[in-house]
Amino acid sequence: MEHRNRFWRLNSHPLGNDFASALSLEEGPVPRAADGQVVIAGEYLSLDAGTRMWMSARTDGYQPPLPLGSQMVGLVLGRITESRHSSFPVGKLVRAFGQWADYSCVEPVASGLMIVDDTVSDAREHLGSLGLNAWTALIGLTEVAKTRPGETVLVSAAAGSTGMLAVQIAKIMGCRVIGIAGGAAKCAFLSNELAVDEAIDYKAPNLESRLAAIPGGIEVYFDNVGGPLLDTVLPYMAHYGRVAISGLISGYSTDDPVPLKRFDQVLMRRLTISGVFTPDYVSRAEYYDRVLRRWFDQGRLRMHFDMTTGLGRMLEAYGKLFTGGNLGKVLLAIDRDA
Numbered sequence: 001m002e003h004r005n006r007f008w009r010l011n012s013h014p015l016g017n018d019f020a021s022a023l024s025l026e027e028g029p030v031p032r033a034a035d036g037q038v039v040i041a042g043e044y045l046s047l048d049a050g051t052r053m054w055m056s057a058r059t060d061g062y063q064p065p066l067p068l069g070s071q072m073v074g075l076v077l078g079r080i081t082e083s084r085h086s087s088f089p090v091g092k093l094v095r096a097f098g099q100w101a102d103y104s105c106v107e108p109v110a111s112g113l114m115i116v117d118d119t120v121s122d123a124r125e126h127l128g129s130l131g132l133n134a135w136t137a138l139i140g141l142t143e144v145a146k147t148r149p150g151e152t153v154l155v156s157a158a159a160g161s162t163g164m165l166a167v168q169i170a171k172i173m174g175c176r177v178i179g180i181a182g183g184a185a186k187c188a189f190l191s192n193e194l195a196v197d198e199a200i201d202y203k204a205p206n207l208e209s210r211l212a213a214i215p216g217g218i219e220v221y222f223d224n225v226g227g228p229l230l231d232t233v234l235p236y237m238a239h240y241g242r243v244a245i246s247g248l249i250s251g252y253s254t255d256d257p258v259p260l261k262r263f264d265q266v267l268m269r270r271l272t273i274s275g276v277f278t279p280d281y282v283s284r285a286e287y288y289d290r291v292l293r294r295w296f297d298q299g300r301l302r303m304h305f306d307m308t309t310g311l312g313r314m315l316e317a318y319g320k321l322f323t324g325g326n327l328g329k330v331l332l333a334i335d336r337d338a
C-alpha cells in the first residue's frame with residue numbers, strides 16, 4: 001500500500017483562537033530525506049502553548065514567525081523510517097521539532113533531534129515527565145528563580161503540562177507549593193493527586209484574599225500566564241522575591257496584550273523578574289535529563305496526559321490550551337493510514 005502524508009498548513013495568521021480559519025489539513029507524498037536529514041513516522045505530537053506565537057506575524061519574538069504556506073511545526077515523538085545521517089539509524093525512537101503531520105522530515109541540529117530511551121514503558125513520558133516542559137520547570141525554578149528549600153513557590157497554570165511539572169519539582173526541592181488553576185476540578189487534582197500545599201482557583205471571586213493570606217508572601221512565582229493574573233500577584237510577593245516568566249499565555253492570542261498596572265511593586269518589593277527560555281540551557285541537557293530521570297524512576301515525577309486521537313482532530317486538541325480545556329499535557333496520537 002502506498003503511504004500518503006497528511007499535514008497541517010498555516011495559511012494565515014489566526015485571529016484570537018480561530019485556528020480553523022487559518023490552518024488546513026492537506027495531503028501529499030511522504031517526504032524523502034535529503035543528505036543529512038531523517039524522516040520520522042510520528043506516533044505522538046506534543047501540543048505546546050508557545051507555538052501559538054510562531055503562528056503570529058510578530059517579528060520581535062524569540063523566534064521568527066513561521067512563513068505562511070509552511071507546514072505547522074511541533075514537537076513529535078516517533079520512529080525513524082528513512083535516514084541519511086549516520087548517527088540516527090532507521091528504527092530508533094526519537095523526539096524532534098518536526099511537523100504537524102503523519103511524517104516529519106528533519107535536520108538533526110535545527111530540529112533538536114534526540115534518540116530517546118526505548119525502554120521507558122510509556123513512551124509518552126518523553127513528552128511529559130522526561131520532556132522539554134520538565135526542562136522548563138527545572139530551569140525556571142533552579143537556574144532562573146534560584147529557589148531554595150523551604151521557600152513559598154506559587155505556580156500559575158499549575159494544572160497544565162509545564163505547571164504540573166513545576167509544582168512537583170518545587171515539592172521535591174522542599175518548598176511550600178501553591179498552585180493556581182482555573183476551576184474547582186483542577187484545584188482538586190492539584191491537592192489530591194500532586195499534593196500541593198494549597199490550590200487557588202483564579203476564576204473564583206476570592207483570588208486576591210487568598211493571595212493576601214499567604215504567610216510571609218510569595219518568594220518565587222513561576223508564571224506561565226502573565227497579564228492580569230501577574231498584575232494581581234505582584235503586590236503579594238515577598239520582599240526580594242523572584243518572578244520567573246516561563247510564559248505569557250494570556251496574551252498569545254492577541255496583538256494587544258494588557259499592560260501591567262502594578263509594575264511599581266518591582267521597586268516597592270525589590271523584585272527580580274526574569275524570562276525563562278529553555279533552549280538557552282541546551283548545553284546542560286544531559287544533566288537535566290539525568291536529574292529528571294532519577295526523580296521519574298523514584299516515582300516522584302508524573303504526568304497526566306490529555307489525549308486526542310487523529311490528526312484530523314488537531315485543532316480541537318490545540319484549542320484546549322487557550323481555553324483551559326486540558327488537564328496536563330495535551331498530546332495527539334497520530335492515526336497514520338487510518
Ligand SMILES: NC(=O)c1ccc[n+]([C@@H]2O[C@H](COP(=O)([O-])OP(=O)(O)OC[C@H]3O[C@@H](n4cnc5c(N)ncnc54)[C@H](OP(=O)(O)O)[C@@H]3O)[C@@H](O)[C@H]2O)c1
Pocket residue numbers: 047048049050132133136157158159160161162163180181182183186224225229245246247248249250251276277278279320321322323324325326327328329330
Ligand atoms: N519559556 C520556555 O522555554 C517555555 C517552554 C515551554 C512552555 N512554556 C510556557 O508554559 C506555559 C504553559 O504552556 P503548556 O504548553 O505547558 O500549556 P498548558 O499549561 O498545558 O496549557 C495551558 C494552560 O494555561 C491556562 N490558561 C490559558 N489561558 C489563560 C489565561 N488567560 N489566564 C490564566 N490561565 C490561562 C489554562 O489553564 P486554566 O484552566 O488553569 O486557565 C491552560 O490549561 C505557556 O505560557 C508556555 O509559553 C515556556
